[in-house]
Amino acid sequence: MYDLNHYKWPSDKLLGETTINIGLFEGGRAANVVSPTANLTALLRTAVNAETIDKIVKGIIEKYEKTTECKFEFNLMQGSDPTFLDYKLKGFDTFIAKYSTDIPNMENRGFKRYLYGPGSIHSAHSDHEYVTSKSLLDSVEDLKKLIKYAL
Structure with missing residues (x-):
């Protein structure tokens, strides 16, 4: 360890x-x-x-x-190579994050791929995770923009 x-x-x-x-x-x-x-x-x-x-x-x-006399058993539960997404967008603050996503499980067919959601990465998956109603409503408008960019 x-x-x-x-x-x-x-x-x-x-x-x-x-x-x-x-x-x-x-x-x-x-x-x-x-x-x-x-x-x-x-x-x-x-x-x-x-x-x-x-x-x-x-x-x-x-x-x-x-x-040592210890015996070890190694079980890889899930493995995936790094995932590269589209992230340079006008009007959006973007950053490179170190976390996992389901996107590697989706077949890349040459279309734009964005990882986006309401709330803050700083509270995501924590004991104090939350999403404000304003953030949720703003994300609807942002998702409309992302769809336009993707087209």
């Missing part, structure tokens, strides 16, 4: 650094008992292709399998 969290992950000039969040760690029965098993779930937001990240993770695991 330490090596995963402190690894110098690859970066991309446009997308920036690959980030990791160890969001779930489970194991043990009591504070005074060494746990026979533990589970770790991490989310990596990759700035490079998924195959490169996969090799790095497997290399870290192999390092510990060779030097």
Whole structure:
């Protein structure tokens, strides 16, 4: 876990650094008992292709399998390469974000692809997530503009 969290992950000039969040760690029965098993779930937001990240993770695991009696099981739950979207639009403030989206699961047929929604990324997916009614109403007008740009 330490090596995963402190690894110098690859970066991309446009997308920036690959980030990791160890969001779930489970194991043990009591504070005074060494746990026979533990589970770790991490989310990596990759700035490079998924195959490169996969090799790095497997290399870290192999390092510990060779030097300890521990056994590791690696399950890739979802992997996707970085997604590049259209983002330069007049009248819209845009930025490059490090988060996941369902867009890689959609077939790219050569049409414009924008990631947009009401609210703020600063509160999204948090315990204080909210969308104001003004933001929701403004997004309707913004979506009309996006449709025009896409056509």
